[in-house]
Amino acid sequence: MARVGLTTERLARAGAxxxxxxxxxxxxxxxxxxxxxxxxxxxxxxxxxxxxxxxKIALLALEELADRGAAALAGRAGKDALAAFANVYRDYxxxxxxxxxxxxxxxxxxxxxxxxxxxxAQMTRxxxxxxxxxxxxxxxxxxxxxxxxHGYVSLELGxxxxxxxxxxxxxxxxxxxxxxxxxxxxxxx
Amino acid sequence: MARVGLTTERLARAGAxxxxxxxxxxxxxxxxxxxxxxxxxxxxxxxxxxxxxxxKIALLALEELADRGAAALAGRAGKDALAAFANVYRDYxxxxxxxxxxxxxxxxxxxxxxxxxxxxAQMTRxxxxxxxxxxxxxxxxxxxxxxxxHGYVSLELGxxxxxxxxxxxxxxxxxxxxxxxxxxxxxxx
DNA sequence: ACGACTTGCCTAAAGGCTTTAGGTAACTGC
DNA sequence: GCAGTTACCTAAAGCCTTTAGGCAAGTCGT
Numbered sequence: 409m410a411r412v413g414l415t416t417e418r419l420a421r422a423g424a425x426x427x428x429x430x431x432x433x434x435x436x437x438x439x440x441x442x443x444x445x446x447x448x449x450x451x452x453x454x455x456x457x458x459x460x461x462x463x464k465i466a467l468l469a470l471e472e473l474a475d476r477g478a479a480a481l482a483g484r485a486g487k488d489a490l491a492a493f494a495n496v497y498r499d500y501x502x503x504x505x506x507x508x509x510x511x512x513x514x515x516x517x518x519x520x521x522x523x524x525x526x527x528x529a530q531m532t533r534x535x536x537x538x539x540x541x542x543x544x545x546x547x548x549x550x551x552x553x554x555x556x557x558h559g560y561v562s563l564e565l566g567x568x569x570x571x572x573x574x575x576x577x578x579x580x581x582x583x584x585x586x587x588x589x590x591x592x593x594x595x596x597x
Numbered sequence: 598m599a600r601v602g603l604t605t606e607r608l609a610r611a612g613a614x615x616x617x618x619x620x621x622x623x624x625x626x627x628x629x630x631x632x633x634x635x636x637x638x639x640x641x642x643x644x645x646x647x648x649x650x651x652x653k654i655a656l657l658a659l660e661e662l663a664d665r666g667a668a669a670l671a672g673r674a675g676k677d678a679l680a681a682f683a684n685v686y687r688d689y690x691x692x693x694x695x696x697x698x699x700x701x702x703x704x705x706x707x708x709x710x711x712x713x714x715x716x717x718a719q720m721t722r723x724x725x726x727x728x729x730x731x732x733x734x735x736x737x738x739x740x741x742x743x744x745x746x747h748g749y750v751s752l753e754l755g756x757x758x759x760x761x762x763x764x765x766x767x768x769x770x771x772x773x774x775x776x777x778x779x780x781x782x783x784x785x786x
Numbered sequence: 787a788c789g790a791c792t793t794g795c796c797t798a799a800a801g802g803c804t805t806t807a808g809g810t811a812a813c814t815g816c
Numbered sequence: 817g818c819a820g821t822t823a824c825c826t827a828a829a830g831c832c833t834t835t836a837g838g839c840a841a842g843t844c845g846t
Contacts, residue, residue: 411812411823438803448804450824458804514755525757544763548771551758552745555772559748560740566703568714569740574733582737583744585784595778597771600794600841627832637833639795647833792843802833810825816818 412444416454420464427465427506432513435506437461462510463519469507473500474524477531486538487588493535494557494584501561508565512558528554539591549591556587601633605643609653616654616695621702624695626650651699652708658696662689663713666720675727676777682724683746683773690750697754701747717743728780738780745776 422443427435437458441448455461473496480492501508515523532550541549560583563569569576611632616624626647630637644650662685669681690697704712721739730738749772752758758765 414823436803437805446823447825449806449826452805453823512751512755520756544767545771547761547763548768548775551749551752551765551768552772552775554757555748555752556741556744557748558752559744559746562701562751563740563744563747566701567709568743572736574736576740578733579737579740582734582786583741585786586737586741586779589782589784590775590779593778593782595774597774603794625832626834636796638797638835641834642794788846790844792841794839794841796837796839798836798838800833800835802831804830804832806829807827808825809827810823812821812823814819814821816820 412446414444414446414450414454416464419451419454419461420468423461423465424468424504424507424510427510428504429506432462432465432506432509435462435465435510462513463515465507466510466513466515467519467523469504469511470524470528472504472507473497473511474527474531476500477528481531481534487584489535489538490553490588490591491584493531494580494587497557498561498564498580501565505565508561512562536591539594541591541594545594545596549594553587556583601635603633603635603639603643605653608640608643608650609657612650612654613657613693613696613699616699617693618695621651621654621695621698624651624654624699651702652704654696655699655702655704656708656712658693658700659713659717661693661696662686662700663716663720665689666717670720670723676773678724678727679742679777679780680773682720683769683776686746687750687753687769690754694754697750701751725780728783730780730783734783734785738783742776745772 419440423435423440426439426443430439437451437455438448440461441451451461455464476496477493480496481489484492515525529550532553533546535553536546536549539549560580564576569579608629612624612629615628615632619628626640626644627637629650630640640650644653665685666682669685670678673681704714718739721742722735724742725735725738728738749769753765758768
């Protein structure tokens with residue numbers, strides 16, 4: 409009965425890898441147990457239940473994404489910051505589709521409060537420092553940026569833009585150009 | 598052994614209702630059988646398997662959404678058309694969250710080809726007739742609009758904007774204003 | 787109207803995932 | 817080296833999926 413050394417942390421990390429390999433929806437307590445070559449019941453000492461496991465993976469992904477965002481924003485401003493931050497989302501989703509899907513999990517209020525969600529909002533707001541927007545337009549713009557990033561990435565990942573010219577990289581660049589132009593010229597009510 | 602009169606069609610329709618009530622992820626062959634007061638195995642004459650059922654619900658939702666979109670676009674142009682079409686997505690998602698989630702299901706190529714996906718793209722392109730955009734910018738714009746609509750709606754539905762001022766209706770209106778302004782003034786490469 | 791065919795719904799059964807209860811063996815520290 | 821903790825185990829119940837095979841309720845030809 410050799411001990412494997414399970415921890416909540418290691419389970420979440422392995423769950424994230426599993427998600428990237430087989431899809432977040434296919435992440436299961438059972439599959440994770442197989443990956444550690446351990447009986448299923450053993451995981452229940454480290455994780456409350458299946459939903460708890462998924463939540464932990466989601467929190468991990470949000471954390472990673474926020475870290476990457478912060479790194480990208482450091483020392484950048486204006487359109488440069490906008491583009492770098494946008495690319496963080498897109499690249500992360502392409503490198504880690506399962507984790508990105510996990511980050512979209514609807515969290516209960518408690519988990520949401522403990523998540524890196526706030527950091528994401530703060531960073532988006534920081535990008536807008538390079539543009540001249542007062543409240544409430546700033547909040548509207550934060551929400552727009554969040555919508556575009558998330559919407560584009562999830563449509564692209566889901567194959568919504570597949571096999572049609574022009575290629576998605578080109579579109580992505582032009583969308584960032586367009587957002588930059590829009591933020592510099594935000595219509596007043 | 599009274600016959601209930603199951604059909605693929607009725608199953609998809611009832612599945613869509615079930616999705617709106619308990620969430621698309623909770624739609625299960627088993628739950629659907631209970632709803633018809635019929636044994637689970639009976640459904641397998643009308644539906645290949647669980648995934649097939651979900652696909653049929655997704656196709657139904659895409660169809661409904663396209664129908665609403667077409668109705669909204671009839672007799673409208675420019676910003677008027679843009680706003681009406683955008684509201685179709687948002688309203689549909691709010692009225693039918695389960696169906697909307699179903700519409701996001703990643704379809705295999707065969708199902709995707711048979712879906713109303715093409716109609717959606719065509720309608721978005723039709724909206725752009727009110728603006729002066731040549732290819733390839735038109736395609737970029739189609740993708741941007743799709744991203745914003747889907748991204749905003751799914752973030753709002755997921756509670757991403759909850760409990761923070763200003764309210765989401767206000768943001769939604771201002772985002773449509775912003776998109777209109779952007780399309781009238783699309784930045785040239 | 788009645789027999790034959792079709793088919794809609796059934797029972798039975800196997801396999802997988804989740805979750806809980808309770809046991810045993812491996813580490814930890816005095 | 818012993819006591820206590822804890823990591824992992826076995827066992828079992830419950831629910832969902834899916835397939836195989838059966839009977840009765842419809843439908844159709846004559």
